[in-house]
Amino acid sequence: MPKGFSVRPSRVGDLVREFAQFGSLPAGGVSRLCASPTDGEARDRLTKLLQDVGAEVTVDAVGNQFGLFRLTDDDTLAPVMIGSHLDSQPRAGKIDGTLGVMAAVEVGQLLHAAKQQGHGFQRNFYVVNWTNEEGARFRPSLLGSGVFAGHLTEAFALACRDDDGVTLEDALLAIGYRGTDPRPPIPDFYMELHAEQGSRLEGAGLQIGLVTRNWGAAKLDLVFEGEQAHTGPTPMSKRRDALLAASRVIDGLRQLADANPDRLHTSVGRIVVSPNSSNVVPDRVELTAEIRSPDDTFLIEIEKLAQAQFDAVAQATGVTLHRQNRSLRLARTMPETMVDFLEGCSTSLGQQPMRLDTVAGHDALSLIGICPTALVFVPSIGGISHNEAEATDDADMDAGTSLLLEAAFRLCGSSHTTWGMT
Amino acid sequence: MPKGFSVRPSRVGDLVREFAQFGSLPAGGVSRLCASPTDGEARDRLTKLLQDVGAEVTVDAVGNQFGLFRLTDDDTLAPVMIGSHLDSQPRAGKIDGTLGVMAAVEVGQLLHAAKQQGHGFQRNFYVVNWTNEEGARFRPSLLGSGVFAGHLTEAFALACRDDDGVTLEDALLAIGYRGTDPRPPIPDFYMELHAEQGSRLEGAGLQIGLVTRNWGAAKLDLVFEGEQAHTGPTPMSKRRDALLAASRVIDGLRQLADANPDRLHTSVGRIVVSPNSSNVVPDRVELTAEIRSPDDTFLIEIEKLAQAQFDAVAQATGVTLHRQNRSLRLARTMPETMVDFLEGCSTSLGQQPMRLDTVAGHDALSLIGICPTALVFVPSIGGISHNEAEATDDADMDAGTSLLLEAAFRLCGSSHTTWGMT
Incomplete structure (x- = not known):
């Protein structure tokens, strides 16, 4: 100048x-x-x-x-x-x-x-x-x-x-x-x-x-669908609790990051629960999950691992889990x-x-x-x-x-x- | 008549x-x-x-x-x-x-x-x-x-x-x-x-x-306080993620019920997350947890066990967890x-x-x-x-x-x- x-x-x-x-x-x-x-x-x-x-x-x-x-x-x-x-x-x-x-x-x-x-x-x-x-x-x-x-x-x-x-x-x-x-x-x-x-x-x-x-980033909008029920009398074995499934996914994603220090960041910052009443087993949860890594190959590999976790959680909780949107930045x-x-x-x-x-x-x-x-x-x-x-x-x-x-x-x-x- | x-x-x-x-x-x-x-x-x-x-x-x-x-x-x-x-x-x-x-x-x-x-x-x-x-x-x-x-x-x-x-x-x-x-x-x-x-x-x-x-029922309003941060660059080890802590508490409560079939029902049906944006580590979560049992002594014992779980989760995640309200029906x-x-x-x-x-x-x-x-x-x-x-x-x-x-x-x-x- x-x-x-x-x-x-x-x-x-x-x-x-x-x-x-x-x-x-x-x-x-x-x-x-x-x-x-x-x-x-x-x-x-x-x-x-x-x-x-x-x-x-x-x-x-x-x-x-x-x-x-x-x-x-x-x-x-x-x-x-x-x-x-x-x-x-x-x-x-x-x-x-x-x-x-x-x-x-x-x-x-x-x-x-x-x-x-x-x-x-x-x-x-x-x-x-x-x-x-x-x-x-x-x-x-x-x-x-x-x-x-x-x-x-x-x-x-x-x-x-x-x-x-x-x-x-x-x-x-x-x-x-x-x-x-x-x-x-x-x-x-x-x-x-x-x-x-x-x-x-x-x-x-x-x-x-x-x-x-x-860093590359995969952002996933996930939807969990369970069944609305009374939190009191409904037998635990019959519940299909969408919030329980979401909680396990949130914890599992964090564990993936903890197992891969410095090359993997994961997070869930947004969750929408329905009907969100203390007395009702939630039948629907939406959340946005983020997976970030400087290494694209590793990112895709982790995303596959996460998907396997999601499937296992869905199976164990009787909740349907599907991915509504995915955005990938390499x-x-x-x-x-x-x-x-x-x-x-x-x-x-x-x-x-x-x-x-x-x-x-x-x-x-x-x-x-x-x-x-x-x-x-x-x-x-x-x-x-x-x-x-x-x-x-x-x-x-x-x-x-x-x-x-x-x-x-x-x-x-x-x-x-x-x-x-x- | x-x-x-x-x-x-x-x-x-x-x-x-x-x-x-x-x-x-x-x-x-x-x-x-x-x-x-x-x-x-x-x-x-x-x-x-x-x-x-x-x-x-x-x-x-x-x-x-x-x-x-x-x-x-x-x-x-x-x-x-x-x-x-x-x-x-x-x-x-x-x-x-x-x-x-x-x-x-x-x-x-x-x-x-x-x-x-x-x-x-x-x-x-x-x-x-x-x-x-x-x-x-x-x-x-x-x-x-x-x-x-x-x-x-x-x-x-x-x-x-x-x-x-x-x-x-x-x-x-x-x-x-x-x-x-x-x-x-x-x-x-x-x-x-x-x-x-x-x-x-x-x-x-x-x-x-x-x-x-x-059945007796203890209903707990829990508040988790972490620290708001960017979900991208913030190192995982520095995050104090209130939603992660809440997720672990939700899962832990369910595990207590699964370990005690027919005499313990637990659930979380309501959760309020702040600021609830996909790109932000949540700094505050409120939820209502329910613990129900036909046996009051057992109910109180489980509530103490749950509290020990809450403390362990808080310690591991760097999140402060306190109980805002408790209602107990014997x-x-x-x-x-x-x-x-x-x-x-x-x-x-x-x-x-x-x-x-x-x-x-x-x-x-x-x-x-x-x-x-x-x-x-x-x-x-x-x-x-x-x-x-x-x-x-x-x-x-x-x-x-x-x-x-x-x-x-x-x-x-x-x-x-x-x-x-x-």
Whole structure:
């Protein structure tokens, strides 16, 4: 960047704190479920924020929100895009996806200012806020970026339902974000800044993580069907208890992870029990199970083992168990030359970047294979995430934003088209 | 009974079917949670039904609904009371408590008719519909009869909250059943007709069961507190997963029952998970566990064993587990002379009564020790209960109602005050 166009200290942190008002919780966190009224308020504020600093805002059919900073009148070259998401888990921290969107706004504003000061660019720049990254209200996760990348259709995404049966389309219509604008072109370069949600950077005393690989993840929606009965007189041997079966599956999945330390994470975070009355043997349970590993072959092997466990539990409890949905994200490596490029930018800023994996999914993963893509981490204090206590120091947010600014400045000024990175 | 005053064939069955319209479900069952709008409609219909056949209807502070048939102007002797409850589980059959209320209405109407034909009685007769027998919407169960019997205070009952935080008092106010009428006197005799909810009568080919004993039951509201975290990057060893702990407790309770066939029933029918999102390790789980046994000493011993299991699970998972509420119903025998009396009435009608236990709780259990109390069972087809498929033949309903009519006729005509049965 030319002199004078550097990230303003704590500007991104201040924006993150400002946006925490949308769905704010008493302990400092946020609950901003995708396409909820509070998500709508946050989106409205983002629109205003972008327009105030010179961007043109559009919304596509699935609610992805784009802010175009015109850095050149020549549209020949594909743009650069940076962003993340404003939706959150039900009781989340304020950092998560908001950091990545606010960093993108700061980068866009500074590039735009540089252009107005006469600097010449060869590409335009987009800020993006992806719809339903979290997969909390609507499943699967990475829905908006998945549609943008062509992995999912618009129709599929809009028809997804929350646990109350509301479709994403109706939820977006209700907040005014079922857009009709055309999607921007696939960018030549997509970058995302995110908190690490782990403790490796903090442990190493470093500010910048360059993600080289994601863990694979299989997410399974399981349905258990037993028989409703009285919890009192019904003989134990006659009960077909869907919650008992689900409990054994939850415990069994954990045991698989415990038997495979460091290369397998499993969890069940969501369970819906019916009729859920203390006096009634439950006849139906739905749950979502996650299996994650850096090794795809091992992941598939474990999924088969888990399925054998499910079958054994079903047999022993007299409960029918079937898999309603399965989404599989394979482990992939991020484009090497893009990591190298960011490493160069980072060291030129005097930073010491560290290469690491991401276990969690991020919108950047949707773009791998579609365009050159990079994911940059900054430290999470205590490794805490999906928790109101989630926190990142302003200085670390600034360091990450500075790296993105440097990279975006170079990329927007360059006519290299593919970098051979896809 | 004098000639001509016998139970009208299928009258009780017809009333049961009529009341199934209040909260009707597609598969023939009902969902009529305590103090819900549909419960209000059913109560309104009961009021009308009682008034049409000559009863005076009153409602006490906790919503218990009474129908007084004045059979004598002399209030010296305590009345006879028969009833049950109109509330249901969330997806229940149409029989359950409704049968007992409708049988009581038929008995009252026939006694009233006998009086109008000149027959002399020495006691008045009450029909009762108790509030919140099920314990489905509000816990504990047997709430209305527990207040009437003096086991619980009105203030305690009215302050009970459902899972949405609504108090029983507000729910009753909303349907117009937060009454202000004085409670009727404790009756000298309370009787209740109920479907067996088991298969012993059906297996023996008999119509009438006389309950001699109830199983004891300990009901525990447990709270598990872990730590909210991301299901992806959070190392397995650092997770404090409240749902994992709850799952192990559910499985452990079942294993206790399996190790003690025929003398121990355990179950968990209700679980509330927070934040309940697929991507988040749950930090809080509430559940209600039930432990039932005919042997109180054994029940307490098992409860201690279960507590040791809970502690071990908490230790192993890093989750805090505490017991929020505990309700204990001891195993008790029904008054022997009352069973003998009903046996005499039953054989005089040409029936073959069978003595048996109740595993489930019923309002009659609240009255044990307070007044002479009896509980009469008729067959449940297939032993099915707390299920939309619950059913009882009209002929069996008529047999049970005939027994209650015979007993009520004799009791209302007698000046014996205590029968030495309490």
